[in-house]
Amino acid sequence: MTRNYDIIVIGGGMLGLSTAYHLARMGARILLLQAGDIGGGSSAACAGRAQVAEGKLDPFSLAVIREGFSRLQTLEDELGMPFEFRRTGLLVLINSEQHWDEWSERAKVLTNAGIPTEMLDQRALQEAEPYLDTAEYLGAAYAIEGWLNPFLYCWAFAKAAQRHKATLLPYSPVTKMYREGKKITAVESQGRRYCADKYIVMCGAWTAAVLQLAGVDLPVYFTHAQAFITDPVPQTLINTIALANFYDLIHGKDQAVAVGFNQDAYGALIVTEAVEKTSQLHTNTNARGLAGISTDLLKLYPDLANVNIVRAWGVPTPFTPDEDPIIGWVPGCDNLFVAAGFMQTITSVPVVSEWMAQMILGNEFPVNLRPYSPTRFIL
Numbered sequence: 233m234t235r236n237y238d239i240i241v242i243g244g245g246m247l248g249l250s251t252a253y254h255l256a257r258m259g260a261r262i263l264l265l266q267a268g269d270i271g272g273g274s275s276a277a278c279a280g281r282a283q284v285a286e287g288k289l290d291p292f293s294l295a296v297i298r299e300g301f302s303r304l305q306t307l308e309d310e311l312g313m314p315f316e317f318r319r320t321g322l323l324v325l326i327n328s329e330q331h332w333d334e335w336s337e338r339a340k341v342l343t344n345a346g347i348p349t350e351m352l353d354q355r356a357l358q359e360a361e362p363y364l365d366t367a368e369y370l371g372a373a374y375a376i377e378g379w380l381n382p383f384l385y386c387w388a389f390a391k392a393a394q395r396h397k398a399t400l401l402p403y404s405p406v407t408k409m410y411r412e413g414k415k416i417t418a419v420e421s422q423g424r425r426y427c428a429d430k431y432i433v434m435c436g437a438w439t440a441a442v443l444q445l446a447g448v449d450l451p452v453y454f455t456h457a458q459a460f461i462t463d464p465v466p467q468t469l470i471n472t473i474a475l476a477n478f479y480d481l482i483h484g485k486d487q488a489v490a491v492g493f494n495q496d497a498y499g500a501l502i503v504t505e506a507v508e509k510t511s512q513l514h515t516n517t518n519a520r521g522l523a524g525i526s527t528d529l530l531k532l533y534p535d536l537a538n539v540n541i542v543r544a545w546g547v548p549t550p551f552t553p554d555e556d557p558i559i560g561w562v563p564g565c566d567n568l569f570v571a572a573g574f575m576q577t578i579t580s581v582p583v584v585s586e587w588m589a590q591m592i593l594g595n596e597f598p599v600n601l602r603p604y605s606p607t608r609f610i611l
């Protein structure tokens with residue numbers, strides 16, 4: 233069966249769903265093709281943090297985070313569905329003078345940009361987190377960020393898109409793209425062809441593989457990350473915990489553990505992550521990763537020794553060579569748009585997706601997304 237749409241969005245993670253919502257809201261006839269369940273890639277596998285403090289510090293990135301975080305406060309009303317958004321404290325634990333100095337500078341820049349961040353010495357850190365073993369830490373940087381339920385976040389965008397007449401087809405992987413010269417003419421999924429004027433690839437870690445169906449090579453890489461969630465326990469964490477040396481721990485390593493964790497509204501601990509370099513896109517977990525995360529969690533919170541892990545998961549997560557997102561029309565293929573590789577994705581999505589929808593429709597929008605164009609990788 234063939235049916236025509238204005239735009240076909242390929243990929244139903246938070247990026248594809250939020251963009252489909254804005255496009256449909258702006259009046260475009262949208263078909264979204266998603267390989268698995270709604271949100272079933274990295275999006276539903278993530279820790280649910282609406283991060284504000286750990287990204288790049290250039291003026292554009294800071295503006296995105298400030299506006300995105302502000303937009304999150306009212307997004308449940310806009311989408312017409314709650315996704316458990318709440319504001320939480322973030323403590324970025326610091327174990328070296330070098331990171332203390334770096335975060336002191338970062339705190340100034342963030343605060344000046346309207347993202348208040350302060351430095352806590354070891355004593356203040358212990359007061360803020362009574363059960364944390366602070367022995368190895370000089371202190372922490374503190375900011376207010378958010379937490380939300382990532383499954384519901386994806387579904388809220390999906391439902392809102394449907395209300396604006398978007399058609400969403402889960403379990404519909406795109407397996408073929410038909411290209412004539414500079415245009416995509418159709419895509420194929422489950423033996424059916426679908427046609428539209430424009431095609432959008434928002435496939436996270438799978439982006440490079442999907443673009444290759446159109447003969448396009450773009451460097452969207454991925455690491456594999458493992459995480460788990462525990463049984464509910466009495467309140468042990470007051471804040472979300474992250475590590476200042478996160479990137480030192482994982483960069484350039486084939487396997488590494490860099491823990492981050494929070495306690496959700498029901499008392500469960502969501503604990504991330506063990507990362508692995510691999511060329512395989514898969515969703516496996518292994519004993520090495522889970523043991524590594526548990527060991528590091530217990531060093532910080534020894535009282536959690538007898539907590540049960542109820543579910544563990546692994547998922548590929550995308551990044552680009554310069555760690556900036558890729559956003560824009562694919563050079564040499566006039567009706568193919570791509571976006572992937574965001575940092576602090578949950579916070580960025582509410583505003584960036586709206587701008588991307590305007591860009592895809594050829595409308596005016598208030599920012600310059602050209603620095604993120606795929607042209608920087610395809611000459």
Ligand SMILES: Cc1cc2nc3c(=O)[nH]c(=O)nc-3n(C[C@H](O)[C@H](O)[C@H](O)COP(=O)(O)OP(=O)(O)OC[C@H]3O[C@@H](n4cnc5c(N)ncnc54)[C@H](O)[C@@H]3O)c2cc1C
Binds near residue numbers: 245275437442575
């Ligand atoms: C353990 C972990 C914790 C994280 N924690 C956070 C956090 O707290 N906060 C935060 O902001 N970010 C976090 N992230 C990162 C975040 O999850 C990602 O940046 C984000 O989910 C990417 O969204 P996306 O829509 O681009 O990709 P995805 O969510 O991966 O969506 C892409 C979709 O494309 C689909 N797809 C693939 N191939 C095809 C095809 N051929 N046809 C159709 N569909 C296809 C996939 O099934 C997938 O659902 C975390 C990541 C991990 C792994």
